[in-house]
Amino acid sequence: MIPSEMLEELKALLGDRVSSAPADTYVFGFDASIHHHKADAVVFPESTEEVAEIVKLCNKYRVPVTPRGSGSALAGQAVPIKAGISMSFKRMNRIKEVRVEDLQVIVEPGVINDDLNRELAKYGFFYPPSPGSGKVATIGGMVAMNASGMRALKYGATRDYVMALEVVMPTGEIAHFGTHTIKDASSYQMAKLMVGSEGTLGIITEITLRISPLPKDTSIVLAAFEDARMAGQTISDIIAYPMIPASVEFMDRVCLQSVINSRGVDFPLVDAVVMIELEGTEEEMAEDLKKVEEIARKNGAVDIRVSSDPEKMKEWLEARKAVLPSMSQYARGKMFMVSLADDMSLPISKIPDAVYGFHEIEKRHPHVVLGVYGHAGDGNLHTIFLIDPRKEEAWKDAEKMVEEMYELVIDFGGTVSGEHGIGITKAPFMRIEKKDSMELMKRIKRALDPNDIMNPGKNVEWDDGILVDLRYPVEFGGD
Amino acid sequence: MQCTSCSFCTVTCPVMNVLLTDASSPRGRVQIAYGLYTGELEVDESATQRLYECTTCGMCDHTCPSGVHIVDVIKAARKVVYPEHAVEKQRTFADNITEKEHTYGELKEPIWAFTGHAPKERSEIAYFMGCKITAETGHKQGIAAVNILDRLGVDFTTLNEVCCGAPLMYIGVSEDRIRKQMEKNINEIRKRGVKKVLFSCPSCYYMFEKVYPKYTDVSDIEFQHIVEFLDGKLSPDEFEAGTEPITYHDPCHLGRTFNIYEEPRNLIKLIPDADYAEMEHNRENSLCCGAGGSLALYEPSLTKKMADRRVAEAGERTVVSACPNCVGNFSKHTNAMSIEELLWTKLKG
Ligand SMILES: Cc1cc2nc3c(=O)[nH]c(=O)nc-3n(C[C@H](O)[C@H](O)[C@H](O)COP(=O)(O)OP(=O)(O)OC[C@H]3O[C@@H](n4cnc5c(N)ncnc54)[C@H](O)[C@@H]3O)c2cc1C
Ligand code: SF4
Ligand code: SF4
Numbered sequence: 001m002i003p004s005e006m007l008e009e010l011k012a013l014l015g016d017r018v019s020s021a022p023a024d025t026y027v028f029g030f031d032a033s034i035h036h037h038k039a040d041a042v043v044f045p046e047s048t049e050e051v052a053e054i055v056k057l058c059n060k061y062r063v064p065v066t067p068r069g070s071g072s073a074l075a076g077q078a079v080p081i082k083a084g085i086s087m088s089f090k091r092m093n094r095i096k097e098v099r100v101e102d103l104q105v106i107v108e109p110g111v112i113n114d115d116l117n118r119e120l121a122k123y124g125f126f127y128p129p130s131p132g133s134g135k136v137a138t139i140g141g142m143v144a145m146n147a148s149g150m151r152a153l154k155y156g157a158t159r160d161y162v163m164a165l166e167v168v169m170p171t172g173e174i175a176h177f178g179t180h181t182i183k184d185a186s187s188y189q190m191a192k193l194m195v196g197s198e199g200t201l202g203i204i205t206e207i208t209l210r211i212s213p214l215p216k217d218t219s220i221v222l223a224a225f226e227d228a229r230m231a232g233q234t235i236s237d238i239i240a241y242p243m244i245p246a247s248v249e250f251m252d253r254v255c256l257q258s259v260i261n262s263r264g265v266d267f268p269l270v271d272a273v274v275m276i277e278l279e280g281t282e283e284e285m286a287e288d289l290k291k292v293e294e295i296a297r298k299n300g301a302v303d304i305r306v307s308s309d310p311e312k313m314k315e316w317l318e319a320r321k322a323v324l325p326s327m328s329q330y331a332r333g334k335m336f337m338v339s340l341a342d343d344m345s346l347p348i349s350k351i352p353d354a355v356y357g358f359h360e361i362e363k364r365h366p367h368v369v370l371g372v373y374g375h376a377g378d379g380n381l382h383t384i385f386l387i388d389p390r391k392e393e394a395w396k397d398a399e400k401m402v403e404e405m406y407e408l409v410i411d412f413g414g415t416v417s418g419e420h421g422i423g424i425t426k427a428p429f430m431r432i433e434k435k436d437s438m439e440l441m442k443r444i445k446r447a448l449d450p451n452d453i454m455n456p457g458k459n460v461e462w463d464d465g466i467l468v469d470l471r472y473p474v475e476f477g478g479d
Numbered sequence: 480m481q482c483t484s485c486s487f488c489t490v491t492c493p494v495m496n497v498l499l500t501d502a503s504s505p506r507g508r509v510q511i512a513y514g515l516y517t518g519e520l521e522v523d524e525s526a527t528q529r530l531y532e533c534t535t536c537g538m539c540d541h542t543c544p545s546g547v548h549i550v551d552v553i554k555a556a557r558k559v560v561y562p563e564h565a566v567e568k569q570r571t572f573a574d575n576i577t578e579k580e581h582t583y584g585e586l587k588e589p590i591w592a593f594t595g596h597a598p599k600e601r602s603e604i605a606y607f608m609g610c611k612i613t614a615e616t617g618h619k620q621g622i623a624a625v626n627i628l629d630r631l632g633v634d635f636t637t638l639n640e641v642c643c644g645a646p647l648m649y650i651g652v653s654e655d656r657i658r659k660q661m662e663k664n665i666n667e668i669r670k671r672g673v674k675k676v677l678f679s680c681p682s683c684y685y686m687f688e689k690v691y692p693k694y695t696d697v698s699d700i701e702f703q704h705i706v707e708f709l710d711g712k713l714s715p716d717e718f719e720a721g722t723e724p725i726t727y728h729d730p731c732h733l734g735r736t737f738n739i740y741e742e743p744r745n746l747i748k749l750i751p752d753a754d755y756a757e758m759e760h761n762r763e764n765s766l767c768c769g770a771g772g773s774l775a776l777y778e779p780s781l782t783k784k785m786a787d788r789r790v791a792e793a794g795e796r797t798v799v800s801a802c803p804n805c806v807g808n809f810s811k812h813t814n815a816m817s818i819e820e821l822l823w824t825k826l827k828g
Contacts, residue, residue, distance in 0.1 A: 328480075
């Protein structure tokens with residue numbers, strides 16, 4: 001509970017833009033992860049100054065504050081796990097300046113990725129990181145998560161586009177990091193430190209992003225395989241050719257079935273599909289297309305479909321983006337998608353072995369159905385667990401499976417997150433992967449957030465397992 | 480649990496886009512319903528408020544990739560909060576329906592009186608007026624509808640109808656009371672040998688087509704919205720050319736529930752040289768007018784804000800729609816008319 005004096009001070013500052021109503025604080029206890037924890041109060045600031053005042057109050061009363069965009073984080077990052085304040089950026093959603101001549105745009109944190117791209121398209125530009133959740137993800141949330149997506153292979157991640165940030169530090173002062181110039185070699189790259197900090201080092205209140213001109217033409221190739229390993233091999237072969245397509249996506253049978261069920265899309269139902277997005281002039285694309293087809297056929301593709309029709313390509317891309325939330329359609333009413341081991345990144349050449357390895361692990365865990373998909377062209381895989389979340393044994397089985405999978409990822413020289421971040425659910429495995437830098441990272445956290453109020457207890461600070469504060473109706477009887 | 484909590488529905492909800500809080504998003508409402516079910520939340524003012532701040536417009540169901548029937552969840556949860564926490568206006572409304580036989584209180588005349596069409600003893604086709612037309616919109620939509628049917632030479636009857644029960648369902652009143660409405664209406668329809676019922680109101684149509692069959696077998700009777708019935712029965716040379724600048728607003732149920740998008744547009748385009756343009760959000764992406772789902776009773780100021788957004792999209796154009804609720808709501812803020820009125824005023828002779 002937060003002290004009543006603090007609530008009064010918040011009300012004096014924000015009027016009706018603060019709520020401690022039970023239904024509201026309950027809802028702000030969820031994100032898209034498996035965890036849930038009620039907030040004590042929810043606030044809706046409208047300016048940087050208000051954010052700073054709220055943070056000062058949090059310091060004064062030693063109350064945790066968790067920033068929140070759209071709450072689409074998959075590992076508990078937006079869940080106020082230590083209660084306190086949930087700070088929503090839904091009211092700070094202005095695109096402040098589009099400066100195409102300086103290749104940049106300045107936005108408030110609550111602007112949604114797709115809304116920004118709709119605006120930039122008017123100028124012939126776009127902001128390339130393209131997460132599957134682009135229609136909901138806020139720019140503040142994307143920066144805090146270093147989000148990326150299908151186009152990371154060619155265009156990079158959010159990190160590569162952040163030029164400058166305005167941040168309310170955990171102690172309440174307002175800091176400006178980075179510059180409005182393309183090049184910047186002026187001291188510590190503090191803006192980059194904030195990228196991916198998951199709301200644990202400060203609250204981002206303004207973002208300057210680099211933008212890119214929209215690509216000329218695009219085509220998509222769908223190559224279908226009856227052997228998922230050969231699909232993985234095709235990806236490595238395309239990159240090694242050498243070719244850097246705009247995106248190379250992988251979907252296995254479980255994912256294909258789910259998205260066909262949910263959207264009726266015309267994907268072939270096979271062991272795996274590789275979806276390759278090509279960009280360039282007509283001649284460039286014709287040449288790349290020929291090569292991609294050749295490589296796919298050599299690796300045993302059973303069906304190859306090509307489209308440059310904008311409507312068809314949109315349908316395929318949207319369907320691919322809908323894989324994750326469509327997964328509960330796979331076995332409707334019996335098994336449900338839970339966000340576990342949702343993300344990992346591997347050296348590109350290890351993709352075929354990793355896909356094979358994950359499914360081998362799955363065979364040892366009868367309570368789990370596994371779906372594998374991802375931006376495989378840049379080595380980023382996502383796995384989706386389908387379980388019956390009402391059953392304790394299903395969770396225990398899944399927990400064991402997550403451990404085995406991340407062990408494999410780390411053995412292959414990979415990392416436990418490519419883009420969805422650490423939060424709570426992946427923290428135990430990051431501890432293993434980054435064992436020699438954990439203490440240093442904790443020191444950074446302590447230095448910037450001496451009162452431990454900024455989204456506390458997560459990421460480098462999480463010291464528990466993964467089956468904690470679950471949002472599902474399951475009781476654990478102990479081991 | 481079917482809800483993966485992906486948040487995709489939060490950005491398309493017209494209420495969330497006005498109130499800007501996750502608590503008043505579709506996902507928020509599903510979570511509140513879940514909290515009430517598990518006992519983590521108590522039935523209180525805050526849960527009630529969030530559950531009633533919804534027009535049941537169905538945009539969330541349309542958006543959800545996990546196939547969650549969000550509106551059904553919300554309607555079910557409203558039944559839990561209604562007994563203790565409904566506001567006075569909602570109770571009066573519900574009591575009018577079941578005790579005074581009309582949503583808007585006792586009627587001085589029979590429901591069909593203003594049309595001049597007394598119910599026939601027997602007829603294969605019936606026109607079901609709906610409370611909203613009889614009470615609020617100066618009957619214009621109903622009068623235009625019967626005039627068009629007459630002009631087409633359709634042999635139809637009006638009915639001694641009672642409220643279809645839709646408001647009861649939206650408010651969260653017990654099913655028994657809805658069933659009673661259904662029984663009265665179905666008995667009246669059967670008594671007159673009716674095989675097909677036409678509706679001007681998409682909510683009435685929804686009740687007969689989607690809800691009544693859950694309670695009783697009505698497979699011997701066909702239900703149809705009037706725009707579907709009229710589509711193909713009129714021709715351009717029957718109309719005077721030209722209109723004021725108009726646009727068409729897709730009513731939520733007619734569109735997202737029944738996929739009736741082209742029929743009303745076909746009818747409007749019969750008018751030669753109609754000055755017609757679409758709004759930015761149209762067809763399955765149409766924005767709710769704000770009056771649905773009993774929101775106008777619970778929180779009229781929110782209804783107004785939602786209507787304002789839609790009216791801003793329409794600009795100077797007159798909003799034409801195929802729902803008396805939408806037309807009634809828009810009329811408070813801009814020029815609006817029913818599609819029946821538009822057609823009737825443009826038909827020659
Ligand atoms: C279906 C689905 C698909 C997804 N696909 C992808 C994908 O392809 N790629 C990808 O990278 N991610 C993906 N995600 C994960 C998620 O959508 C992204 O991480 C997204 O960037 C989160 O944005 P948000 O606005 O929802 O942030 P939230 O979930 O609200 O918050 C995320 C984190 O950012 C912090 N935060 C939010 N705003 C601020 C701020 N202003 N200042 C400081 N910290 C802040 C929060 O405290 C939290 O730690 C997906 C999620 C879902 C549900
Ligand atoms: S039915 Fe409409 S108003 Fe209600 S939650 Fe869904 S989208 Fe929002
Ligand atoms: S109801 Fe559907 S769209 Fe909304 S959060 Fe749940 S799964 Fe996503």
